[in-house]
Amino acid sequence: MTFWKFFFNSTNINQIREENKNKKTKLLVKGLETNNIYLSTCKKINLEELEILCDAVGWVRRPLKKVKYALENSFLAISLFYKYGNDQRLIGFARVTSDGSFNATIWDVVIHPDFQGNGLGTLLMKQIIKELRTHDISTITLFADPDVLKFYKDIGFVIDPDGVKGMFWYPT
Amino acid sequence: MTFWKFFFNSTNINQIREENKNKKTKLLVKGLETNNIYLSTCKKINLEELEILCDAVGWVRRPLKKVKYALENSFLAISLFYKYGNDQRLIGFARVTSDGSFNATIWDVVIHPDFQGNGLGTLLMKQIIKELRTHDISTITLFADPDVLKFYKDIGFVIDPDGVKGMFWYPT
Numbered sequence: 001m002t003f004w005k006f007f008f009n010s011t012n013i014n015q016i017r018e019e020n021k022n023k024k025t026k027l028l029v030k031g032l033e034t035n036n037i038y039l040s041t042c043k044k045i046n047l048e049e050l051e052i053l054c055d056a057v058g059w060v061r062r063p064l065k066k067v068k069y070a071l072e073n074s075f076l077a078i079s080l081f082y083k084y085g086n087d088q089r090l091i092g093f094a095r096v097t098s099d100g101s102f103n104a105t106i107w108d109v110v111i112h113p114d115f116q117g118n119g120l121g122t123l124l125m126k127q128i129i130k131e132l133r134t135h136d137i138s139t140i141t142l143f144a145d146p147d148v149l150k151f152y153k154d155i156g157f158v159i160d161p162d163g164v165k166g167m168f169w170y171p172t
Numbered sequence: 173m174t175f176w177k178f179f180f181n182s183t184n185i186n187q188i189r190e191e192n193k194n195k196k197t198k199l200l201v202k203g204l205e206t207n208n209i210y211l212s213t214c215k216k217i218n219l220e221e222l223e224i225l226c227d228a229v230g231w232v233r234r235p236l237k238k239v240k241y242a243l244e245n246s247f248l249a250i251s252l253f254y255k256y257g258n259d260q261r262l263i264g265f266a267r268v269t270s271d272g273s274f275n276a277t278i279w280d281v282v283i284h285p286d287f288q289g290n291g292l293g294t295l296l297m298k299q300i301i302k303e304l305r306t307h308d309i310s311t312i313t314l315f316a317d318p319d320v321l322k323f324y325k326d327i328g329f330v331i332d333p334d335g336v337k338g339m340f341w342y343p344t
Contacts, residue, residue, distance in 0.1 A: 062274070066214065066308075070273035073247070097269045097277065101242035102234070103251070105269065105277045118320040130343060136238075138343055141277070157339040163318040166338020167329040169301060171310055 036083040036093075037120065039127055043077045050088040056112050073105075075100060076131055080124055082115065091115045092124050096132065104132050106142040125155050143168075177342060190293075208255040209292065209297055215249045217331075221262040228284050246279075248303055252296055254287065263287045264296050270302065276304050278314040297327050 047064050055061070071077055080092025091112040098104035106128060111121045132140055143166050144152050149159065160166075186211040219236050227233070233310075240322065243249055252264030270276035278300060283293045304312055315338050316324050 003247045004251070057194070066273045070271035070275075073270070073272040075269075095271070097247075097271050097275060098245070099267070099269050099279070100245040101238045101241035102294050103242075103269060103277070103279055105275070107271070107275055132262065133234050133343065140341040141315065142339050149337060149339075152339050156344075157341045157342070159337050161338055161340050161342075164315050164338065164340070165318070165321060165331050166320075167314050167316050167324050167331055168333050168336070169312040169327070170333075171305065172328075 009066075009149075012169065037082045037123075038083055038088065039124070041076065041080045041131070042079070043071050043074065044169070045071060045077065045079055045093075047091070049140060050093060051111055053090050053093060054108075055108055057116075059108050059110070073097075073102065076128065078124060078128055078131070089128065092120055094128060096123055097126060098132070098137060100135055100137070102137060103139045104137045104141065106140065109148075121151065122155060129155075155156075177262075179208065187194070199237070209254040209258065210254065210293075211301070212251045213248065215243050215246065217251055217265075218241060218262070219251065220284075222265060225265060225284055226280075228286075229282050231282070240319055247276065248300065250296060250300055250303070252292060258334065263291055268300060270304070270307075270309060272307055272309070275311045276289055276309050276313065278312065280322070293323060294327060296326075297309060301327075304319055331339050 039158065042059055050067065051064070075098035076096040078094050079090055081088040082091045092110060092115065094106055094109040095106050096106050106125075108123065109124070109144040111124070127139060142152065142157065144157070144159075152160070219239055223233065223236070223240065246267040247270035248268040249260055250266050253260040254263045264282060264287065266278055266281040268276050268278050278297075278339070281293065281296070283296070301312060314324065314329065316331075325331070
């Protein structure tokens with residue numbers, strides 16, 4: 001498993017500490033001993049943990065077998081962990097489909113509500129972009145709900161460049 | 173190599189014949205003996221042929237090494253051939269990135285200009301949808317230039333459903 005530790009500046013660390021103090025009862029994680037945030041690109045993700053995370057943001061549950069297969073066939077999956085003592089909790093996630101060469105599409109971006117507002121989503125996205133750029137992938141795409149357009153714009157994503165439109169086909 | 177032969181109705185066959193008569197000098201294929209159209213999902217594509225096809229629609233050339241890698245890492249690649257005598261010519265192409273489970277994105281859809289207007293693009297797209305549906309993939313997406321929005325709409329693609337927007341990130 002590949003881990004990077006984010007070396008937040010002290011402001012961010014303090015923000016997280018403050019967040020934890022204020023939301024202690026709301027936190028999934030109790031008895032916090034450390035406040036380290038880790039990212040992992042390991043695709044062997046605990047599916048139940050991922051399900052709990054997705055439940056927390058109100059996503060519809062999906063068959064675990066299909067989720068497992070989707071993860072295996074994703075070009076990149078990034079998990080964000082909050083480490084406390086000798087344990088850790090999955091608090092963020094995103095994955096990417098790609099041809100590994102030109103194009104990539106980011107799916108299923110999620111940060112646990114108790115940890116939102118600390119810049120973790122931006123860090124997750126920037127790490128994805130960094131990873132994809134190491135493969136010289138230059139067209140990084142996603143499909144954004146209306147309420148997160150600003151979030152992605154602030155990271156540098158552009159809506160409908162040159163009139164190019166995102167289109168969907170669903171089974172009828 | 174997996175081949176399907178399209179059993180066009182006679183109108184379509186005649187359209188193609190008429191097209192060939194009228195545009196004989198413009199055709200890549202000379203000395204036509206048959207007018208069979210074949211589809212293949214084999215990813216071992218002749219890259220030079222693909223390059224010639226992409227040149228024909230004015231696409232910027234891309235490094236062949238990267239194209240080869242992209243094809244290998246595409247979930248699906250579909251080629252459309254015009255078969256004449258014992259030879260065949262690549263006249264259409266599209267490829268798909270996907271997690272093989274939930275989401276797919278279609279890229280690089282191209283029909284040679286000499287063969288456009290015969291419904292081959294629609295056939296190509298419908299075959300892609302059919303293939304993806306066999307994998308129970310239900311979110312089929314693409315990014316469409318303004319001049320092909322109607323083409324995709326007619327196939328059943330929807331622009332910005334529920335306000336979901338396509339977004340792009342490019343290196344600066």
